Amino acid sequence: MVKDSDKWDLIIAGGRVIDPVNGLDTIADVAIFDGRIAAVGRDLPRSHHVAIQDANGLIVTPGLIDIHTHIYHKATAYGVDPDPVARRSGTVTMVDAGSAGAGNFAGLRDFIFDRSPLRLLAYVNISYPGIFAFDRDYVVGEAAVRELLSVDHCVATVEAHRDIAVGVKVRLGANTSGEIGMLALDRAIEAAGRVGLPVMTHIGKPPPTYAEILARLRPGDLLTHCFRPAPNAPVDEAGSVLPALREARERGVLFDIGHGMGAFGFRSAVQAIEEGFQPDIISSDVHALCVDGPAFDLLHTVSKLVNCGVGIADAVAMVTGTPARALNRPETGNLSPGAAADISLLETVDQPIVYADVTGETRTGSIRFLTRGTLIGGIFHEPLDRPFELE
Numbered sequence: 419m420v421k422d423s424d425k426w427d428l429i430i431a432g433g434r435v436i437d438p439v440n441g442l443d444t445i446a447d448v449a450i451f452d453g454r455i456a457a458v459g460r461d462l463p464r465s466h467h468v469a470i471q472d473a474n475g476l477i478v479t480p481g482l483i484d485i486h487t488h489i490y491h492k493a494t495a496y497g498v499d500p501d502p503v504a505r506r507s508g509t510v511t512m513v514d515a516g517s518a519g520a521g522n523f524a525g526l527r528d529f530i531f532d533r534s535p536l537r538l539l540a541y542v543n544i545s546y547p548g549i550f551a552f553d554r555d556y557v558v559g560e561a562a563v564r565e566l567l568s569v570d571h572c573v574a575t576v577e578a579h580r581d582i583a584v585g586v587k588v589r590l591g592a593n594t595s596g597e598i599g600m601l602a603l604d605r606a607i608e609a610a611g612r613v614g615l616p617v618m619t620h621i622g623k624p625p626p627t628y629a630e631i632l633a634r635l636r637p638g639d640l641l642t643h644c645f646r647p648a649p650n651a652p653v654d655e656a657g658s659v660l661p662a663l664r665e666a667r668e669r670g671v672l673f674d675i676g677h678g679m680g681a682f683g684f685r686s687a688v689q690a691i692e693e694g695f696q697p698d699i700i701s702s703d704v705h706a707l708c709v710d711g712p713a714f715d716l717l718h719t720v721s722k723l724v725n726c727g728v729g730i731a732d733a734v735a736m737v738t739g740t741p742a743r744a745l746n747r748p749e750t751g752n753l754s755p756g757a758a759a760d761i762s763l764l765e766t767v768d769q770p771i772v773y774a775d776v777t778g779e780t781r782t783g784s785i786r787f788l789t790r791g792t793l794i795g796g797i798f799h800e801p802l803d804r805p806f807e808l809e
């Protein structure tokens with residue numbers, strides 16, 4: 419920690435600083451030195467040479483984390499180039515959710531991660547080829563073929579890429595794991611157990627059912643697509659949250675949005691949130707088939723959840739401190755002195771906007787979030803031209 423304010427490089431001045439890990443939601447300055455947070459406080463001293471970035475009227479948060487993306491661009495048909503998506507959505511950290519398995523994970527590192535200024539991490543798919551056949555009307559389930567579900571290869575891949583591998587991904591559902599969903603889940607949990615990391619499970623149409631999946635998950639494991647529409651919705655026909663969700667949350671299972679092309683329904687979201695069952699984490703599941711809607715990107719998904727009843731400070735926690743904890747990266751997702759200066763600058767616009775879910779249902783919201791740029795390790799990254807909504 420730098421105590422000498424004469425050494426600061428930059429002060430982001432006068433924004434509404436929301437840092438849930440440190441219990442902050444207040445107007446404050448953020449001082450940066452040598453790529454790290456040096457201090458957060460009201461009216462910090464300004465030496466003559468420190469640069470000032472005016473954040474008046476903006477929200478200043480730890481760099482946003484999108485824990486579910488597909489960014490194996492060009493190596494998978496549905497992958498997106500992470501950089502433009504991050505720049506239009508104020509995102510600093512993106513986590514690829516199982517696009518690659520043991521057979522092609524090294525390419526994700528060499529061809530994507532090593533060429534990007536973003537902070538990039540990945541879940542390793544339990545299936546050897548990763549998600550190899552996913553298009554709009556063409557899906558061959560990578561978890562439906564028993565011979566592809568190699569625990570040993572998955573474990574070896576995680577061990578070889580410990581710095582970027584954050585867990586094991588498995589996609590469960592009629593279209594992705596067919597009749598052997600529980601076997602695929604058991605193998606993913608076995609691999610994750612051997613490397614001491616969590617599992618992220620996708621939930622699709624049954625089999626297996628929501629309750630069957632949750633019954634296997636361990637504390638710290640994630641269920642993504644938590645507010646998918648029926649079948650396998652989080653609420654029953656009367657609109658009540660399934661008891662299995664509350665039991666799993668009690669045990670420490672984490673619930674992630676993972677919007678995507680087919681996995682976010684307003685009915686599920688609004689009913690669960692009205693019953694007090696908020697998601698733990700908001701993520702986009704951005705890929706080529708939803709980057710132009712209905713998911714678009716992380717910030718659009720955050721806007722949607724806020725318009726479904728999640729408070730702004732809670733929503734910030736769901737894309738900063740909580741995913742950082744789920745990733746075992748406690749040094750990110752907060753603005754503690756000494757942390758990397760990863761920061762997102764956000765603007766809120768209060769005007770009607772029509773949001774659509776994956777079923778085509780629409781809701782008119784009253785607020786949207788736009789990015790005004792990010793800092794990654796103290797380096798400012800301009801926002802990409804205005805996002806789609808203002809076109």
Ligand SMILES: [Zn+2]
Nearest residue numbers: 486515678703
């Ligand atoms: Zn996904």
